[in-house]
Amino acid sequence: MKRYFCLFGSLILVFLVGTLEAQLPDETPRGSWSASMGAGLDQALTNSMTGSIENYQAQLQSGKTTTAYPFSGVSASTVSVEAEVEYRSLKSPISLFSTLQLRNFSAGNNFRFSNPPSYSMSIASLTGGAQYVFGQIYQRWNFLLNFGLTINSITTSYRSGEFRSGFDSTINAVGSRIGFEFGIGERYHFRRSPFGIDAILTYSMLNLFGKTYETPILEVGRRNGTTQNINDAKNPADATDNSRAINLLRFRTGVRYYF
Numbered sequence: 001m002k003r004y005f006c007l008f009g010s011l012i013l014v015f016l017v018g019t020l021e022a023q024l025p026d027e028t029p030r031g032s033w034s035a036s037m038g039a040g041l042d043q044a045l046t047n048s049m050t051g052s053i054e055n056y057q058a059q060l061q062s063g064k065t066t067t068a069y070p071f072s073g074v075s076a077s078t079v080s081v082e083a084e085v086e087y088r089s090l091k092s093p094i095s096l097f098s099t100l101q102l103r104n105f106s107a108g109n110n111f112r113f114s115n116p117p118s119y120s121m122s123i124a125s126l127t128g129g130a131q132y133v134f135g136q137i138y139q140r141w142n143f144l145l146n147f148g149l150t151i152n153s154i155t156t157s158y159r160s161g162e163f164r165s166g167f168d169s170t171i172n173a174v175g176s177r178i179g180f181e182f183g184i185g186e187r188y189h190f191r192r193s194p195f196g197i198d199a200i201l202t203y204s205m206l207n208l209f210g211k212t213y214e215t216p217i218l219e220v221g222r223r224n225g226t227t228q229n230i231n232d233a234k235n236p237a238d239a240t241d242n243s244r245a246i247n248l249l250r251f252r253t254g255v256r257y258y259f
Helices: 002-023 053-061
Strands: 033-044 077-088 094-108 118-134 141-159 170-189 195-209 226-228 247-258
Touching (some): 053 118, 077 247
Antiparallel strands (some): 033 247, 077 094, 170 195
């Protein structure tokens, strides 16, 4: 698997390294600490993250449990950003890292007082974990495996979009959840430079622990709506209901600096 992933990662990164190395200064030592900034493409995976906005609104207005967050088609993908700090002893293949990630999913019409309805989910994640690196800091290529526990602040906003003027119905919700992530990737170090480039494929389960449920209240005619729960647990009053998983597949690249 390592050989095929190295080939995949090499094809992605090769256009970024090119002739830059020829313009770099003399050899610069790389320290145990590094920091990176990156961006990624997140893809929602499960059925509970890929429902339709029409079904979500119909279920909510009929008083039923909303079975899935309404991100289908292109709405199931989003661009995320992250910042990471990592420490690795020069004599150890294991590094420790902490990462802050921000992402936002959006479905429907984002303009207020216009049809169709809209729904958004913003997720701020703080992850701490360990990474096993195949290769040394001074080597050009490193292959890596990582695992981390993540604390997530999840906020959602639903707007019915029933009226083109006046007030419509809204529901705002917030929740904190604990999950995990694991990933595989490659890291390229520029020679004679403290900089590197990462390319990592990550699977994240963001609400493994802390799921709760609260009966939603749809208040028509309120501009600000109500603040409730994100409702990812099973509805105890509905035997046919299942909990909702917030899990993502993410490919990200970033620039790393050693100090």
